[in-house]
Amino acid sequence: MSAALDYRVTPNDDWLFDLATPCYVFDPQAVLASYATLRERLGTKLIVSLKANSQADLFVRCGHAFTDGVELASLGELDVVVGRGKIPKYLNNPSMNEAFIRAGLASRCHFILDNPDLAQRFAKLAAGKVTGDVLLRMNAGALASTEARKEWHDHFGMTPHEAFHVAEMLAAAGIRVTGLHVFSGSHTFRAGRRVDDGPDSADLALALARFAEELARVTGTPPTFLNLGGGFSEKGHERPVFDRYRERIVPVVDRYEIAHESGRGxxxxxGIFVTRVVAVKHWWDRTIVVCDGGMSHNFLLAKTESMLKTWQAPRIVRRELPQSVRGNATRIRHTPLSFVGSTCSRADVIGRITEPALAPDPGDLLLFEGCGAYNRTYTVGGFLSQQPAHVYIRQA
Incomplete structure (x- = not known):
């Protein structure tokens, strides 16, 4: 049987039935392993984007390993890390307000400035104060110009013209631009084998280094730190991809202090999302499995933002109960199985199994893998005023 259809209960599954559902279970050891592997394959500093998972209990167990720093996009995320170690803290939010800037200055944070208006607010509040590194965020599409990929043209960062203006304005205020930042978006990391594969992540890194040289000629103080972003997939990348990438960016690494950043990767x-089956409806063409958790607890599973919806097939975990306790329907293979959530929305479909499978019974658990990044927070929690999912940290 495939993993999704594996009904066998192992001793390692017993603890799941004691959890309050719906819930997330996060594994610190998996976080630490992914961080170490990605950092080693990149061969550079690796900054952790905490917006992917800002659960405080998880950070307490993992933060010691994030020695290159964390990227924070809100006061709430800053509150999670302040007082929990001396790792570098990078603030990055296009609409950063005065309260966030003041808190960042008081916490000795580094700042990534997205636009001229933000830079002006920052300069006013930072005047006369000791600041950490100040980086200008560049728009990937504008930076690479005609060599940009379509998805690089998002709404983040500055054009080169804006960056020149901001650097001069900050210099006049006695604030030095120490670095540049660029990020081309989620799932965009690539290192092509051939030139005709089109622009890739190495081309973007080289473009950022070229702009750093141009900026140095204008300001007279060259940036020394380049944050090349990431776009790494949670599915990982093969080592040859990283080898090609590292070989291409050697000229950049030789001249600048380099960092990448990742949250999803x-x-x-x-993390896994666990929900309990509360009802099963056997129809002539399908079986509907109603769960106590749905899109109001894990919006991303519903795939509402996907053009082509490919739902995840959960792993079904069952208690070892006598057949007399279970319904007769479990003796029959049903197809397909649709797993639906706890709201009144037709979009609240969080999983599907299309091949023949035994339907679960009420009380069984469904485990959705790969839910450690964004799933808990990128969710319409206000819909129906439902309580958020519980959170557990798996012990070593």
Whole structure:
């Protein structure tokens, strides 16, 4: 049987039935392993994007390993890390307000400035204060110009013209731009084998280094630190991809202090979503499995933002109960199985099994893998005023 259809209960599964559902279970050891592997394959510093998973209990168990720093996008995330170690803290939010800036200055944070208006607010509040590194975020599409991939043209960062203006304005305020930042978006990391594969992540890194040289000629103080972003998949990348990438960016690594950043690639495979079956409806063309958790607890599973919906097939975990306790329907193979959530929305479909499978019974558990990044927080929690999912940290 495939993993999704594996009904066998092992001793390692027993603890799941004691959990309050729906819930997330995060594994610190998986986080630490993914971080170490990605950092080693990149051969550079690796900054952790905490917005992917800002669960405080998880950070307490993993934060000691994030020695290159964390990227924070809100006051709430800053509150999670302040006082929990001396790792570098990078603040990055296009709409950063005065309260966030003041808190960052008080916490000795580094700042990634997204636009001229933000830079002006920052300069006013930082005047006369000791600041950490100040980086300008560049728009990937504008930076690479005609060599950009279509998905690089998002709404983040500055054009080169804006960056020149901001650097001069900050210099006049006595604030030095020490670095540059660029990020081309989620799932965009690639290192092509051939030139005709089109622009890749190495081309973007080289473009950022070229702009750093141009900026140095204008300001007279060259940036020394380049944050090349990431876009790494939670599914990982083969070592040859990293080898090609590292070979291409040697000229950049030789001249600058380099960092990459990742959230999805570090947390993605370090969490599962667990929901309990509360009802099963056997129809002539399908079986509907109603769960106590759905899109109001894990919006991403519903695939509402996908053009082509390919739902995840959960692993079904059953208690070893006598057949007399279970319904006769479990003796019959049903197809397909649709797993639906706890709201009144037709979009609340969180999983599907299309091949022949034994339907679960009420009380069985469904385990959705790969829910460690964004799933808990990128969710319409206000719908129906449902309580958020519980959170557990798996013990070593």
């Amino acid at each position: 570090i947390f993605g495979n370090a």
